[in-house]
Amino acid sequence: MRQSHLFTKTRKEAPSDETSKNAQLLIRAGFIHKEMAGVYAYLPLGMRVLENIKKIVREEMNNVGGQELMMTTLQPKDIWEKTDRWDDKKVDNWFKTALKNGTELGVGLTHEEPIVDAIGEYINSYKDLPVMVYQIQNKFRNELRAKSGLLRGREFVMKDMYSFARTQEEHEEIYERVAESYHKVYARLGLGDITYRTYADGGIFTKRFSDEFQTLSDMGEDTVYVSESKKIAVNKEVYTDENLAKVGLTKDELVERKGVEVGNIFPLETKYTDALDVHFMDNAGAKQPIIMGCYGIGVSRLVGVIAEHFADDKGLVWPESIAPFRVHLIQLGNTADKATALYESLIKKGTEVLLDDRDAGAGSKFADADLIGIPYRVVISDKSLERGGLEFKKRSDAEGAIITEEELFDRLK
RNA sequence: CGGAGUGUGGUGUAACGGCUAACAUGCCUGCUUUGGGAGCAGGUGACUCAGGGUUCGAAUCCCUGCACUCCGACCA
Numbered sequence: 001m002r003q004s005h006l007f008t009k010t011r012k013e014a015p016s017d018e019t020s021k022n023a024q025l026l027i028r029a030g031f032i033h034k035e036m037a038g039v040y041a042y043l044p045l046g047m048r049v050l051e052n053i054k055k056i057v058r059e060e061m062n063n064v065g066g067q068e069l070m071m072t073t074l075q076p077k078d079i080w081e082k083t084d085r086w087d088d089k090k091v092d093n094w095f096k097t098a099l100k101n102g103t104e105l106g107v108g109l110t111h112e113e114p115i116v117d118a119i120g121e122y123i124n125s126y127k128d129l130p131v132m133v134y135q136i137q138n139k140f141r142n143e144l145r146a147k148s149g150l151l152r153g154r155e156f157v158m159k160d161m162y163s164f165a166r167t168q169e170e171h172e173e174i175y176e177r178v179a180e181s182y183h184k185v186y187a188r189l190g191l192g193d194i195t196y197r198t199y200a201d202g203g204i205f206t207k208r209f210s211d212e213f214q215t216l217s218d219m220g221e222d223t224v225y226v227s228e229s230k231k232i233a234v235n236k237e238v239y240t241d242e243n244l245a246k247v248g249l250t251k252d253e254l255v256e257r258k259g260v261e262v263g264n265i266f267p268l269e270t271k272y273t274d275a276l277d278v279h280f281m282d283n284a285g286a287k288q289p290i291i292m293g294c295y296g297i298g299v300s301r302l303v304g305v306i307a308e309h310f311a312d313d314k315g316l317v318w319p320e321s322i323a324p325f326r327v328h329l330i331q332l333g334n335t336a337d338k339a340t341a342l343y344e345s346l347i348k349k350g351t352e353v354l355l356d357d358r359d360a361g362a363g364s365k366f367a368d369a370d371l372i373g374i375p376y377r378v379v380i381s382d383k384s385l386e387r388g389g390l391e392f393k394k395r396s397d398a399e400g401a402i403i404t405e406e407e408l409f410d411r412l413k
Numbered sequence: 414c415g416g417a418g419u420g421u422g423g424u425g426u427a428a429c430g431g432c433u434a435a436c437a438u439g440c441c442u443g444c445u446u447u448g449g450g451a452g453c454a455g456g457u458g459a460c461u462c463a464g465g466g467u468u469c470g471a472a473u474c475c476c477u478g479c480a481c482u483c484c485g486a487c488c489a
Contacts, residue, residue, distance in 0.1 A: 147483085381448065
């Protein structure tokens with residue numbers, strides 16, 4: 001894309017109503033637009049990052065057998081009453097609305113009930129199981145307090161997957177398979193080293209633990225106790241000697257850290273399937289309960305976590321796997337023809353490139369490139385051509401080097 | 414939801430209860446410039462969040478509402 005066509009612009013100063021680093025940088029660089037507290041729009045650059053994260057999540061969910069679908073945001077009240085999750089006293093962060101005739105509707109905050117209800121129409125026999133379905137869509141939660149930019153919003157993008165199994169053993173096999181795929185997702189996002197599977201409270205429906213995926217960071221609101229050697233952590237909410245004994249850990253091998261919950265997986269047992277009367281028939285013709293699990297990843301939260309985690313004092317630094325573009329090609333001086341030729345040949349080779357063809361000074365182009373944080377910066381200028389080609393610099397490096405066009409293509413392979 | 418704070422051109426800030434609300438940046442015109450947010454000149458742009466009140470006089474003081482931020486609580 002030509003930067004002269006990009007409608008967003010960078011800003012030198014962050015808006016005064018944002019204090020979180022992720023929102024400040026993402027707004028300054030033109031990735032997001034704040035609509036209201038906890039509600040952000042994704043502008044072209046932010047949209048590309050979001051879509052890149054979704055792509056990785058999709059690939060990994062498909063790899064473990066997930067089938068993608070998309071449920072609705074508008075929710076009928078009756079299915080939520082069957083599980084006793086409609087009453088505001090039970091679930092207090094609903095957004096609710098109504099039809100013109102007064103019929104109450106919910107605005108989707110999660111999708112266990114509608115998924116179970118829909119799936120139930122197709123699952124009758126043991127031959128129909130197991131099944132895993134997932135979706136990536138906006139969730140709406142009426143949080144009393146939105147905070148920390150993209151980390152805690154009222155409208156946010158989430159991947160939620162649901163598994164349906166015939167037996168506890170089958171469920172556990174799926175559960176572990178998905179947990180494994182989560183590690184792959186975070187590794188591909190560049191967060192593998194600092195993201196820990198974490199024992200957490202299983203909630204009111206099960207006596208088991210649930211598993212959170214916590215990315216260690218000072219911006220986190222959760223306190224976790226981490227064993228670096230065992231690559232496992234324990235959330236403060238279940239940090240007792242009794243619980244630690246259950247999972248084979250002791251307090252002296254754990255260190256206290258702050259974490260951001262970037263995913264969580266729950267064993268739901270038969271709570272929802274039973275409540276919505278969804279069962280299967282075994283090979284003896286007997287009605288059997290369906291064991292369910294659910295698996296969330298905070299997709300838009302990850303945009304904020306990654307933005308903030310990798311940023312330096314000059315701006316964003318995107319991992320290559322999700323960067324909005326791979327190359328930021330900066331044209332300086334009278335090099336428009338050569339820059340265009342290089343831009344086109346890069347595109348021909350399948351490289352995503354942002355060409356800074358704006359009529360602006362070198363300093364402001366460099367400052368913008370640093371702020372936007374595209375992994376590779378390539379400068380084409382009279383000076384670079386004199387010295388034999390192009391200047392190539394990684395966003396994460398301080399200094400660049402002059403290379404030829406062939407060497408550039410080579411490095412981008 | 415409890416507590417604290419803040420609302421001034423697009424953005425960031427300033428202004429004792431008292432001149433036509435100032436500065437920077439952005440944006441527009443022209444010229445010059447082109448390797449780290451360039452220079453000069455001219456121009457554009459704010460009923461100071463909304464509504465009420467006090468006062469000869471309110472951006473400034475008071476009340477109500479709304480919005481935003483932070484701390485806490487909450488967070489399948």
